[in-house]
Amino acid sequence: MSALKEKLTQAMKDAMRAKDSARLGVIRMALAALKQVEVDERIELDDARVLAILDKQIKQRQDAATQYADAGRQELADIELAEIVVLRDFMPAQLSDEEISQLIDEAVTATGASGMQDMGKVMGLLKPKLQGRADMGAVSAKIKARLG
DSSP, rough: OOOHHHHHHHHHHHHHTTOOHHHHHHHHHHHHHHHHHHHHHHOOOOOOHHHHHHHHHHHHHHHHHHHHHTOOOHHHHHHHHHHHHHHHSSOOOOOOOOHHHHHHHHHHHHEEEEHHGGGGHHHHHHHHHHHHHOHHHHHHHHHHHHHO
């Protein structure tokens, strides 16, 4: 079992003991998403894959919160935002803009990228390093600015 999945399981037990139903619900949903992938693909998840799934869960909640806020349902948006806070507890620390820019520069140098046609090479090199530590959409925009 991956270390991150064990951390989630332990957090679930802690939330049960503390009778923190809001946190418990979010952690159970995350564990259910992990279990669904394991069952569907008949694999044991590693930390990188767990991070990818948690990152996807966070993005789904961000989208839902935005839609709720746009529809004038702020109370539902607040619930989604609170769930994001719980999920972020299990993610690695976010990188600063300077650190991301430095990693992009290193990747561009390592791949010899000279234009937009090399964007896939740069993203392929960066994705494993940045998964869960940066918004990949923002990283993509920075790479386009750098290469374009």
